[in-house]
Ligand code: SF4
C-alpha cells in the first residue's frame with residue numbers, strides 16, 4: 001500500500017528511518033534544503049560580500065553541492081560563485097566526469113576553472129601510477145596533490161570559503177577512522193574550519209548532515225545530471241570496512257551517523273583546547289603552509305624524482 005506523506009496527504013516517495021517520517025517529493029526537497037541551509041549557517045557566517053568556491057568533480061555529491069549552493073546564494077548580489085575542477089589526469093574517468101561538471105556549470109551560469117596535475121605537479125595521475133610505487137597507493141598521491149591544487153586555485157581566485165561535497169556517510173566514516181587510529185590532529189582538522197590559517201582556504205561541507213542515499217534521491221528528483229563512473233584506482237579497503245560497520249550500526253540503530261557527527265561536534269572544542277593547532281611554517285621548498293619543514297606535496301614530488309632516477 002502506498003504510504004502517505006507525514007506532512008501532507010500526498011503519496012510518500014521515501015521513508016526517513018532515523019526520524020520515522022514518510023515524505024512526498026516536495027516535502028523531501030524542503031526537508032533536505034532546510035537542513036543544508038541551517039548547517040551552512042552553523043558552519044560560519046557568510047559575509048554579504050564574498051566569494052564561494054565549489055570543489056567540483058562532476059560526481060553526485062559535488063554536483064548536488066553546486067546546485068544547492070547556487071539555490072542558496074545566487075540571489076545575493078555580492079556573493080560570487082566559482083567552481084574549481086581538478087583534472088588529475090585519469091584517462092576514461094576524469095575526462096568524462098569533467099564534461100558533466102562543465103555542463104552543470106554552464107546550465108547554472110557559474111564560472112568554472114580547471115586546474116590540472118600536469119600543469120601544477122608536472123605529471124598526470126596515470127603517469128604517477130605507471131611508476132609503480134609499491135609502498136604508496138595512487139590515492140595517497142592523488143589526495144595530497146588534489147588538496148594542493150584546490151588550495152592554489154582558490155587562493156588565485158581570492159575565494160573566502162571552499163565548499164566540498166562530503167556527505168554524512170563520508171564524514172561519519174572519517175571521524176570513526178581517525179578515532180580508531182588515534183589520529184587526534186587529523187580528527188581536529190576535519191572540516192568545516194573555523195580557525196583561518198594564513199594561506200589555507202577554509203572549507204565548508206554543505207552536505208555533512210545529509211546521508212548519501214538522500215543526496216542520491218535529491219539528484220534523481222531534481223534531474224541533476226552527474227557522472228556515475230568509478231575511478232580505476234579506487235580500492236580504499238580501510239574506508240570500505242568503516243562504511244560497512246557504520247551501515248550495520250545505522251541499520252540496527254537508525255540515527256547512528258548523525259549521532260557520530262554530533263558527538264564529534266561536542267568534543268571538538270574540548271579537543272581543540274587540549275591540542276591547540278600548531279602555527280604553520282612555510283614549506284622551505286615551495287612556501288606553502290605546513291606543520292613540517294617541507295609540505296606533503298614537496299615530499300611526494302621528491303619521492304617521484306627518486307623513483308624516476
Ligand atoms: S579513487 Fe583515489 S585515485 Fe581515484 S580520484 Fe579518488 S583519490 Fe584519486
Ligand SMILES: [Zn+2]
Nearest residue numbers: 005008024027
Ligand atoms: Zn508532503
Ligand SMILES: [Zn+2]
Nearest residue numbers: 283286295298
Ligand atoms: Zn612544499
